[in-house]
Amino acid sequence: MSHVIHVPGTPRAVRTPGVIATPQVPDLPAARPAPPAVRFSAVHRRFGAVHAIDGVDLEISRGATVALLGRNGAGKSTAIALLLGLDRPDAGEVRLFGGAPQDAVRGGLVGAMLQGGTPIPRVTVREWVGFVAATYPRPMSVAEALALAGIGELAGRRVDRLSGGQAQRLRFALAVAGNPALIVLDEPTAALDVEARRGFWRSMRGYAARGNTVLFSTHYLEEADENADRILVLDRGRTVADGSGEEIRRAVGGTLVSFDLDGRGSAGLRTLPGVTALEVRDDRAVLRSGDPDATVLALAAAGRIRRLAVTPASLEEAFLNLTAHPDADADQSPSPAVTR
Numbered sequence: 525m526s527h528v529i530h531v532p533g534t535p536r537a538v539r540t541p542g543v544i545a546t547p548q549v550p551d552l553p554a555a556r557p558a559p560p561a562v563r564f565s566a567v568h569r570r571f572g573a574v575h576a577i578d579g580v581d582l583e584i585s586r587g588a589t590v591a592l593l594g595r596n597g598a599g600k601s602t603a604i605a606l607l608l609g610l611d612r613p614d615a616g617e618v619r620l621f622g623g624a625p626q627d628a629v630r631g632g633l634v635g636a637m638l639q640g641g642t643p644i645p646r647v648t649v650r651e652w653v654g655f656v657a658a659t660y661p662r663p664m665s666v667a668e669a670l671a672l673a674g675i676g677e678l679a680g681r682r683v684d685r686l687s688g689g690q691a692q693r694l695r696f697a698l699a700v701a702g703n704p705a706l707i708v709l710d711e712p713t714a715a716l717d718v719e720a721r722r723g724f725w726r727s728m729r730g731y732a733a734r735g736n737t738v739l740f741s742t743h744y745l746e747e748a749d750e751n752a753d754r755i756l757v758l759d760r761g762r763t764v765a766d767g768s769g770e771e772i773r774r775a776v777g778g779t780l781v782s783f784d785l786d787g788r789g790s791a792g793l794r795t796l797p798g799v800t801a802l803e804v805r806d807d808r809a810v811l812r813s814g815d816p817d818a819t820v821l822a823l824a825a826a827g828r829i830r831r832l833a834v835t836p837a838s839l840e841e842a843f844l845n846l847t848a849h850p851d852a853d854a855d856q857s858p859s860p861a862v863t864r
């Protein structure tokens with residue numbers, strides 16, 4: 525099937541019972557830190573006039589769970605194809621675990637769940653997962669992969685008799701069956717209902733909790749926020765934000781300072797320190813502020829603190845700020861970047 529990356533593994537080590545080899549430890553130079561799971565260095569990929577990936581530099585450390593967020597056409601699938609070695613950059617370099625993506629895939633370090641794919645009829649879930657696992661050098665057991673995906677009870681079911689949610693869980697089981705150190709999931713919850721999504725993310729977190737690296741793309745901001753410890757926002761092939769959901773919200777969406785007006789009106793609030801926008805809802809003012817400490821101090825000095833609440837703007841507001849293009853035909857100058 526097309527949506528799971530699996531490669532013939534190297535032969536498993538043959539062990540001779542009763543013989544314990546003493547490893548010869550060569551004199552090695554001082555240990556260097558292990559290379560990151562993923563590194564993009566000045567990567568470009570063009571399709572005709574479209575600059576799908578426009579100079580992306582990025583590093584993902586081992587064990588991180590990273591969400592790739594962007595509008596349609598932002599470059600997410602292209603980035604994933606480059607990362608998996610399915611496509612090559614026009615300029616720049618992509619490395620997985622310090623080597624070429626193809627080598628990492630061949631070495632069984634990478635599992636992927638891409639979009640689409642049609643199940644082979646008449647094969648059972650157990651058979652298919654077993655088949656894929658056997659192509660990796662260090663697979664987990666079929667039972668373990670099914671348990672991790674939450675489909676242990678479906679082991680004997682034909683793969684063409686699964687519901688949409690079950691089929692997606694099977695794809696996840698196939699992606700992890702080889703016990704790869706990195707899994708790449710391209711919009712893994714598209715078309716799943718709320719309950720199926722929740723189950724899916726439980727499985728993903730179980731896999732990440734073993735110290736593995738996870739990269740997933742999504743259109744759902746809440747999913748990125750809830751399930752990733754880092755969010756990369758791509759826009760027109762460029763990284764325009766890189767941080768935790770909280771960091772991105774604060775840096776781009778600002779902070780909302782709200783309080784009751786108590787009938788005193790909103791005159792003068794718009795010009796308080798840090799305030800960039802003012803909205804009045806019923807008898808309550810909501811100030812958007814780039815410097816909430818200064819805004820709150822000014823409110824206190826004016827004796828305006830009534831049921832005060834200070835909350836970060838939503839990730840959605842931050843995302844819209846980052847990827848808004850008032851004039852889509854204008855030059856491709858980047859939005860203000862948020863980087864760690």
Ligand SMILES: Nc1ncnc2c1ncn2[C@@H]1O[C@H](COP(=O)(O)OP(=O)(O)OP(=O)(O)O)[C@@H](O)[C@H]1O
Pocket residue numbers: 571574575576594595596597598599600601602603
């Ligand atoms: N093989 C290709 N030939 C021509 N243009 C392409 C090709 N692949 C991608 N593109 C273009 O590159 C840009 C980035 O596409 P990509 O599929 O990477 O975006 P995306 O963020 O994954 O979008 P979506 O969320 O819709 O899946 C788009 O303008 C797309 O039309």
